[in-house]
Amino acid sequence: MAVATNTRNGRTIWYYIALWSVALLFFAPVFWILLTGFKETADILARPPKFIFKPSLDNFQRVLAEAETIPYAINSVWLALGSVIVAVAVSFPAAYAFSRWKFPFTDFLMFLLLSTRFIPAAAAVIPVFQMFNAFGLRGRFGMFILYTSFSIPFSIWILKGFIDGVSERFDETAIVSGASRMHVMMKVVLPQVKPGLIAAFIFNLIFAWNEYIFNFVLGNADTQNIPYALSVNLLAAGGNVDWGFVAAMSSMYVVLPMLMIFFFQRHLLVGMTFGTVRGDV
Amino acid sequence: MTAPAATQGAGRSKVMGWVLLSPVLAFFLVLNVIPTFWLIGLGFYKYSLGRGDPKWLGLDNFTDIVNSPEMWGAFGRTLRFMLVAVGFEVALGVALGFLFWGSVKMPGRRLALTLLFTPMVMAPVASGLFWKLIYEPTFGVINAIIQGLGGTKIDFLTNIDWALPAVLFVDIWMWTPFMIMMTLAALGSVPAAELEAAEVDRLSFWNKVRHVILPHGKFILMLGILLRTIDAFKTTDLIWLMTGGGPGNKTELIGVALYRQAFNSLDLGRASAASFILLIIAIAFTSIYLYVLNLSRNR
Numbered sequence: 001m002a003v004a005t006n007t008r009n010g011r012t013i014w015y016y017i018a019l020w021s022v023a024l025l026f027f028a029p030v031f032w033i034l035l036t037g038f039k040e041t042a043d044i045l046a047r048p049p050k051f052i053f054k055p056s057l058d059n060f061q062r063v064l065a066e067a068e069t070i071p072y073a074i075n076s077v078w079l080a081l082g083s084v085i086v087a088v089a090v091s092f093p094a095a096y097a098f099s100r101w102k103f104p105f106t107d108f109l110m111f112l113l114l115s116t117r118f119i120p121a122a123a124a125v126i127p128v129f130q131m132f133n134a135f136g137l138r139g140r141f142g143m144f145i146l147y148t149s150f151s152i153p154f155s156i157w158i159l160k161g162f163i164d165g166v167s168e169r170f171d172e173t174a175i176v177s178g179a180s181r182m183h184v185m186m187k188v189v190l191p192q193v194k195p196g197l198i199a200a201f202i203f204n205l206i207f208a209w210n211e212y213i214f215n216f217v218l219g220n221a222d223t224q225n226i227p228y229a230l231s232v233n234l235l236a237a238g239g240n241v242d243w244g245f246v247a248a249m250s251s252m253y254v255v256l257p258m259l260m261i262f263f264f265q266r267h268l269l270v271g272m273t274f275g276t277v278r279g280d281v
Numbered sequence: 282m283t284a285p286a287a288t289q290g291a292g293r294s295k296v297m298g299w300v301l302l303s304p305v306l307a308f309f310l311v312l313n314v315i316p317t318f319w320l321i322g323l324g325f326y327k328y329s330l331g332r333g334d335p336k337w338l339g340l341d342n343f344t345d346i347v348n349s350p351e352m353w354g355a356f357g358r359t360l361r362f363m364l365v366a367v368g369f370e371v372a373l374g375v376a377l378g379f380l381f382w383g384s385v386k387m388p389g390r391r392l393a394l395t396l397l398f399t400p401m402v403m404a405p406v407a408s409g410l411f412w413k414l415i416y417e418p419t420f421g422v423i424n425a426i427i428q429g430l431g432g433t434k435i436d437f438l439t440n441i442d443w444a445l446p447a448v449l450f451v452d453i454w455m456w457t458p459f460m461i462m463m464t465l466a467a468l469g470s471v472p473a474a475e476l477e478a479a480e481v482d483r484l485s486f487w488n489k490v491r492h493v494i495l496p497h498g499k500f501i502l503m504l505g506i507l508l509r510t511i512d513a514f515k516t517t518d519l520i521w522l523m524t525g526g527g528p529g530n531k532t533e534l535i536g537v538a539l540y541r542q543a544f545n546s547l548d549l550g551r552a553s554a555a556s557f558i559l560l561i562i563a564i565a566f567t568s569i570y571l572y573v574l575n576l577s578r579n580r
Contacts, residue, residue, distance in 0.1 A: 016387050022377060026458060027396035030403060032422060033411050048425040090308065093301035101298035111571065113305075116313045117508075118563035120515040122540035123556030126549050127319035128312070149312035152305055157504075181297055210404035212518045217544065227406040231522065243414055250407035257402035262395040272466035273501060279473040280385050 030254065036247035044243050059248035068229065069249070076225040076253075079147055080208040086144075087151035088159075088200050092193075095159035096185050100171065110160070113153040121213040129217055143223040146214060151204035158203070161274030162196030163189060199271015202260050209257055226253050317560075324554030330547040342554035352555060354530065355538040362445070362534055363513040366452045371506055373453070374460020381461065382468045401458045409522030412451045413438065438524050444531045448520055455519070456509060463505030467498030507570060514563065535559060 036044055038055040063069055098106050128146065132138045166189050174184045190197075212227040219228060226249065233246055261268060270277045324342050326335035346352050381397075384390055400408070415421050416437040424434040437447040471494050479493045517536030520526065526533035526541060533541075539559075543552040 016384070019381060019384050019387060020389075020393055022380070023393040023397040026454065027399055029408075029411065029415060029454065030396075030399050032415065033407070036411075036414070045420050047420050048429070049420060049422045090304040094305035097298045097301035101294070103298065111568075113309065115564055115567070116309075117511050118514075118567065119556060119560050120517055120536035120539055122517050122536050122543060123320070123552065123559065124316065126543055126553055126556070127316035127323065130323065130549075131316055131319055145308065146312060149308045152308055156305065181294075185301075206402050210402075210406070212404070212406045213540070227404045230404065230406045230410065241410070241414075246407075246410055250404065250411065253407065254399065254403050258395055258399055261398050261402060262391060265391055265394055269462065269465055269469060272463060273470040274504075276470040276497070276501075277466075278497070279469055279471050279476060280382070 033247050034251045036243055037251045039244060039247075041244055044247075059244035060252070062245055063248045063252065071221070072224055072226050072229045075223055076209065076227075079143060079223065079225060080205055080211075083144055083147035084151050084201055084204045084208055087148045087204060088155050088197055090148075091152050091155035091200065092159055092190070092197065093185065095156045095163055096189060098156065098160050099163040100168065110157065113156060116149075116153055125214050125217045128214070132218060138218055138220060140222045143215070143218060146218070147208050147211065150211070151200075151208060154204060155200040158200045158271060158274060159193060159196050161276070162193035162271075163275075165275035166192045193275065195267045195270040195277075196275055198264055198267035202264055202268050203271070205260065206257055320553045320560075321557050323550055324557050326550045328548075328550040330549055332547070335550065338550065342551050343558065345551065346555050346558060351530070352535075352538065355533050355535045356559075358445075358530075358533065359514060359516075359535040362449065362452075362516065363510060366449055366456070366513045366516075367506065367509050369449075369453045370457045370460045370509055373457045374505075375464050375502070377457070378461045378464020378468065381465060398458045398462060400455045403455075405455070405519045406522060408451065408455060409519045412447075413523055416447055439528050441528055441531055444524055444528055448523055448532050451519065451523065452513070452516060456512075459509065460505055463501055467501040467505075468494065470501060471497045507567070510570075511563070511567070 035051075037059050038057070039050070039053055040056050040058060043050050043053040097103075098110065103109075132142050170188050170192075171184050174188050175181070179188075210227055211225075212231065215223065215225050215228050216231060219225075230246060230249060230253075233242065233249075323335070325338060325340070327338045327342075328335035381394070384393075387393065415423055418424050418434050418436040423437070428434055435443055437443045475493050475497075476489075479489045484492070515536050516534055517540055520532050520534060520537050521540060524532045526537040539552050539555055542548055542555065
């Protein structure tokens with residue numbers, strides 16, 4: 001705003017060109033992956049690398065024809081989407097409670113929740129591995145609650161920010177006129193924090209969608225996802241990675257999160273303000 | 282949701298609060314608190330996967346790690362990696378965030394931002410794999426460019442001098458967009474009226490940042506930096522796939538070292554003890570960070 005509106009047209013155009021260049025520069029490696037997906041093996045291994053080639057859908061067809069691909073993809077979808085939905089659903093009432101009840105230990109507990117992010121996955125997975133083996137939790141249910149627990153802390157952080165921004169007057173007025181707490185929470189507060197819900201959902205979805213280490217160590221055929229499949233493809237091939245296959249699979253896999261940030265971009269940006277948006281994002 | 286409805290008035294409010302918290306507390310207890318104690322417990326045993334029952338060791342694992350040059354080496358590398366990566370990501374991200382701030386009317390802005398944010402939504406497994414191809418000495422695109430410009434080819438990921446910068450570059454590529462996003466959000470939390478007032482008063486750019494933008498946007502920016510710092514400290518999968526920690530131990534960060542210890546050497550006891558020490562360091566570090574910035578009060 002500050003830069004664009006007060007300047008003449010010519011400068012604005014250069015400014016836009018600069019911004020687009022930055023965006024395209026960051027996207028370039030992803031574009032290269034996409035191109036690789038459309039290449040035949042001979043073109044992938046050409047030296048020097050080819051920018052112009054005869055595009056082929058061969059790799060994409062091979063990915064889809066592979067018997068394992070669809071089950072892996074289904075696991076990715078239900079694990080990521082399902083766990084994040086449950087996480088946001090349990091985080092909202094908790095965030096509401098943290099915001100309105102003002103327990104004396106709120107700050108401490110919020111910090112403790114965030115502290116679950118501190119342990120490197122490679123370390124955190126060890127006791128979970130032990131525990132899941134001991135209680136027979138290695139399966140769909142165990143993986144699902146584990147993924148859900150990953151998404152809870154940040155959801156609470158975002159949502160509490162938004163709920164703090166909703167004046168308590170709303171609650172009081174509604175309760176004085178005879179509404180129940182549940183009614184206040186679900187019908188008065190919830191609609192006002194929609195950007196927060198969406199931001200929490202998308203932010204956590206990105207991590208759940210791409211999660212690899214827990215899935216690799218704890219997973220079985222019921223839960224293994226596409227990142228697992230990608231890594232196995234690498235490991236199984238030894239030195240000779242099937243780049244075309246991996247490129248096609250990676251390209252298809254990034255479509256969902258890209259669509260999410262395209263369609264919910266405003267919500268995501270507003271959401272990251274933790275409910276304090278007062279200007280342009 | 283989970284809570285029974287129809288609690289009114291102040292009398293039962295407290296119970297209601299606990300009821301609303303209970304699902305989250307249950308998750309936290311089962312999947313965070315219990316595993317953490319399990320982790321501490323395992324640290325006291327000699328326990329290797331598939332090699333018989335755990336054997337009580339007392340504090341041996343812990344003293345071993347404190348005296349282990351490899352672990353301190355990995356720790357030092359991790360700190361350096363973290364400082365450089367987060368430093369670049371914050372500097373670049375904030376600068377580019379400011380640059381994109383003024384572009385609300387840009388044609389195709391939504392698409393441009395989507396492309397810009399793509400590196401951080403791409404699976405690290407996929408990115409790690411593909412940067413390997415991009416860095417490849419014989420058919421990788423970077424070496425083709427270097428040779429096209431008359432240079433000699435570099436095998437980035439196995440070269441002692443280049444492996445760490447090469448891995449850092451990928452991390453910076455991946456996560457700068459995150460700091461751009463947080464900067465845009467921080468700038469979005471500044472009231473438009475105050476910015477207009479600053480415009481009228483002809484405040485210089487730095488004064489505007491200091492007196493108008495930071496008071497509102499500081500919390501979001503600092504949270505962004507905190508999240509990046511924690512995640513950079515834990516970086517594992519990206520490096521594991523690109524270099525496996527090599528060449529030698531040049532890119533062996535603490536996450537990679539733990540991964541190797543737990544799943545290649547299968548020494549779960551020692552890995553657990555190391556993780557616990559790490560957890561203490563991380564919590565201490567973050568507490569200081571939060572205390573210094575007084576995050577919760579400067580909203």
